[in-house]
Amino acid sequence: MLSGKFRSALVIGGQGIRARKLRTFLSMVSLFLGVLAVVAVQAGSEIAERAMLTDVELQSGKDGTIMGYVPGEKGAPGIVESTLKGRTDAVAMISSRAIIGEPGVRPINEGGMPFEYANRGGDYSGPMVYCDANGTCTEQKKEERKPDGQAIEVSMVALTGDIRPFKPFRSVSGTWLDFGTAPSLAPRIVLNEEAAKGLKQYRVPGEMMIDGATHHVSPQIIGVVQDGSSQPRVYMRLDELRTWMPAAAATTEVDRFRGGGTQLELYLQPGTDDLQQLIKAKLTGAGLEQNQMHFQTVNSKERMESQLKIMRLIFLGMAFLVLLIGVAGILNVGLATVGERVEEFALRRAVGMSRLLLAGIVLAETLLTGLLTAALAIGAGVGGLQVALMMFGSRFPSLQGTAFPWEAGVAGVIAGLVAGVLGGLIPAIRAARIPIATVMRA
Amino acid sequence: MTQSFEQPTVQVQAPLLQLNGITKVLKGQGEPRTILSGVDFTVHPGQSVAILGRSGSGKSTLLSLIGLFDRADEGKYFLHGNDITKLPERRAAALRSAEFGFVFQRFFLLKHLTAAQNVAMALVNGQGWSARRKRKQQVMEALEQVGIAHLAKSKPTRLSGGEQQRVAIARALVRQPRIILADEPTGALDTETGNLVVEVLLNTTRQGCGLVLVTHDHDHARKMGRVMELRDGRFN
Ligand SMILES: Nc1ncnc2c1ncn2[C@@H]1O[C@H](COP(=O)(O)OP(=O)(O)O)[C@@H](O)[C@H]1O
Numbered sequence: 001m002l003s004g005k006f007r008s009a010l011v012i013g014g015q016g017i018r019a020r021k022l023r024t025f026l027s028m029v030s031l032f033l034g035v036l037a038v039v040a041v042q043a044g045s046e047i048a049e050r051a052m053l054t055d056v057e058l059q060s061g062k063d064g065t066i067m068g069y070v071p072g073e074k075g076a077p078g079i080v081e082s083t084l085k086g087r088t089d090a091v092a093m094i095s096s097r098a099i100i101g102e103p104g105v106r107p108i109n110e111g112g113m114p115f116e117y118a119n120r121g122g123d124y125s126g127p128m129v130y131c132d133a134n135g136t137c138t139e140q141k142k143e144e145r146k147p148d149g150q151a152i153e154v155s156m157v158a159l160t161g162d163i164r165p166f167k168p169f170r171s172v173s174g175t176w177l178d179f180g181t182a183p184s185l186a187p188r189i190v191l192n193e194e195a196a197k198g199l200k201q202y203r204v205p206g207e208m209m210i211d212g213a214t215h216h217v218s219p220q221i222i223g224v225v226q227d228g229s230s231q232p233r234v235y236m237r238l239d240e241l242r243t244w245m246p247a248a249a250a251t252t253e254v255d256r257f258r259g260g261g262t263q264l265e266l267y268l269q270p271g272t273d274d275l276q277q278l279i280k281a282k283l284t285g286a287g288l289e290q291n292q293m294h295f296q297t298v299n300s301k302e303r304m305e306s307q308l309k310i311m312r313l314i315f316l317g318m319a320f321l322v323l324l325i326g327v328a329g330i331l332n333v334g335l336a337t338v339g340e341r342v343e344e345f346a347l348r349r350a351v352g353m354s355r356l357l358l359a360g361i362v363l364a365e366t367l368l369t370g371l372l373t374a375a376l377a378i379g380a381g382v383g384g385l386q387v388a389l390m391m392f393g394s395r396f397p398s399l400q401g402t403a404f405p406w407e408a409g410v411a412g413v414i415a416g417l418v419a420g421v422l423g424g425l426i427p428a429i430r431a432a433r434i435p436i437a438t439v440m441r442a
Numbered sequence: 443m444t445q446s447f448e449q450p451t452v453q454v455q456a457p458l459l460q461l462n463g464i465t466k467v468l469k470g471q472g473e474p475r476t477i478l479s480g481v482d483f484t485v486h487p488g489q490s491v492a493i494l495g496r497s498g499s500g501k502s503t504l505l506s507l508i509g510l511f512d513r514a515d516e517g518k519y520f521l522h523g524n525d526i527t528k529l530p531e532r533r534a535a536a537l538r539s540a541e542f543g544f545v546f547q548r549f550f551l552l553k554h555l556t557a558a559q560n561v562a563m564a565l566v567n568g569q570g571w572s573a574r575r576k577r578k579q580q581v582m583e584a585l586e587q588v589g590i591a592h593l594a595k596s597k598p599t600r601l602s603g604g605e606q607q608r609v610a611i612a613r614a615l616v617r618q619p620r621i622i623l624a625d626e627p628t629g630a631l632d633t634e635t636g637n638l639v640v641e642v643l644l645n646t647t648r649q650g651c652g653l654v655l656v657t658h659d660h661d662h663a664r665k666m667g668r669v670m671e672l673r674d675g676r677f678n
């Protein structure tokens with residue numbers, strides 16, 4: 001049961017808004033922009049954060065994951081492989097170079113760089129000097145330049161198990177590697193998008209040459225994934241790699257100097273300290289130094305959030321300014337309305353309306369306007385996002401399937417409410433203070 | 443109840459309203475000015491009173507004190523024998539709604555509302571609530587009482603001055619007040635229309651309603667039960 005006061009307020013508010021349609025509309029326009037600014041900033045930063053977070057997870061792994069970097073020397077790949085065999089709480093990635101295409105030619109993207117930068121100019125590298133731990137430096141002879149050919153260089157990543165619990169690769173086409181079956185003699189590989197692009201663009205023959213392997217193989221491509229890397233990569237099962245490369249090549253000093261050679265990356269779930277200790281002990285036993293092994297916990301989200309926070313604050317500040325202008329607009333209109341309605345308000349009080357109810361009605365009118373405007377602005381935000389996704393969604397794959405964040409809706413409603421209160425409070429107080437006797441005297 | 447005490451029966455009916463020694467001082471810029479000084483004023487049910495006086499003699503000021511638009515600086519105010527001199531504003535608003543009906547020289551009708559809606563304004567004021575149909579019935583009765591029920595759906599701009607003032611009177615009557623306060627209600631009307639409006643107002647006293655009419659017109663004043671003249675802030 002609604003009270004008489006509330007019903008009276010509804011009737012009078014409705015009459016007031018109907019009598020001043022244009023004015024209501026105008027005060028809504030200024031506020032609309034303000035609320036829309038808040039909604040856009042909130043939605044934008046929310047979406048940007050989500051998109052960045054998924055990319056960061058792809059690139060550096062899920063938060064909490066313990067990552068280990070170990071040089072692929074002194075039998076480390078084999079030790080790690082045998083230690084992790086059959087485990088699901090830890091996976092190792094062993095990366096090395098591979099060339100897909102014509103044998104014996106210089107690959108299009110020498111060094112495994114993204115194709116965007118491939119074949120831009122010549123060979124700029126000067127003579128290479130390598131210094132060992134004792135400070136003795138020797139000049140390295142440049143490799144003889146091979147003829148250009150139809151081949152691409154990729155980073156070949158061999159996995160001891162499924163990496164996706166640690167890095168949420170998204171399937172683009174085909175399937176992912178199946179670690180549950182017996183190793184196949186025909187090696188199965190999954191490309192990342194960049195590698196797939198290279199293969200498609202340069203029509204290279206399906207032969208693959210891997211560093212350290214003695215003969216060429218014909219890989220069987222089973223799928224393409226999005227892995228957040230801009231460099232071409234291919235993924236495969238380590239045990240399948242072994243069928244034509246019995247032992248991972250030992251990294252030579254020169255390779256290490258050039259940042260090449262075999263790299264070992266370990267991904268461990270939180271709470272696997274024992275396993276970490278075991279691996280370290282085994283590797284130390286094999287002759288690796290402690291300081292060559294680096295283990296660290298991924299906490300990219302935290303780092304990223306503090307960066308985003310600053311950006312968000314700046315934009316929110318700007319949105320707040322726009323909102324303030326909207327509030328000023330609604331306040332201006334509200335005050336003008338009160339000035340115009342002095343007689344009406346005095347009359348209403350003369351026929352028995354209380355000060356409080358009168359102020360309440362004036363406030364409610366702007367509050368309703370504010371909320372209605374907020375609803376419209378949120379609607380515009382949702383619509384705008386749909387349009388933006390339709391237009392740019394294909395260019396930013398991480399934005400695909402983005403829904404309008406509810407936080408932006410809440411922010412919009414709050415902004416509308418705040419604007420309604422701020423813009424309506426002063427007119428409401430003014431209205432309540434109108435002296436009846438002065439207005440009604442004859 | 444075995445014993446009963448004899449109460450002295452009040453023979454004289456309690457006055458509708460009684461003001462004793464009312465003083466109003468205007469404190470604006472400069473010297474404070476005494477507008478009313480020690481005014482006594484009484485109205486009984488069904489009684490009609492005319493207040494005469496030159497412009498600026500304080501007639502409107504007195505009416506705004508009676509109607510609880512404003513408060514006196516000194517003096518006492520009794521309504522139905524109850525002291526309401528220091529009534530809080532919230533309750534004063536309730537009394538304005540229930541006890542008083544106001545008519546002004548300017549009609550104070552809302553342009554965006556029809557005649558019926560203007561009358562209904564006095565019912566839609568947060569003081570209680572009656573259903574739409576009941577409200578409509580009350581509004582039509584009030585409009586009939588002033589003889590313009592056929593104009594219920596007209597906007598004020600389509601009405602003549604006399605019709606507009608009758609809408610305003612219907613607005614004052616719709617809650618069936620105990621007293622009507624009219625401040626120069628004929629001031630903006632021609633003689634004939636003014637006479638009609640005064641008749642309409644006088645009719646209301648037949649049902650026991652009190653009427654206070656501020657006017658410059660001696661003919662209108664003579665039709666009232668009592669005539670009083672304000673001079674230098676007091677009656678004489
Ligand atoms: N709000 C006000 N501001 C300035 N002067 C006022 C105000 N209200 C009343 N007065 C003064 O009080 C006196 C009485 O005014 P009023 O009651 O309106 O007289 P009347 O209705 O008899 O013409 C006048 O001199 C008027 O100038």
Ligand SMILES: [Mg+2]
Pocket residue numbers: 441442501502503625
């Ligand atoms: Mg006057």
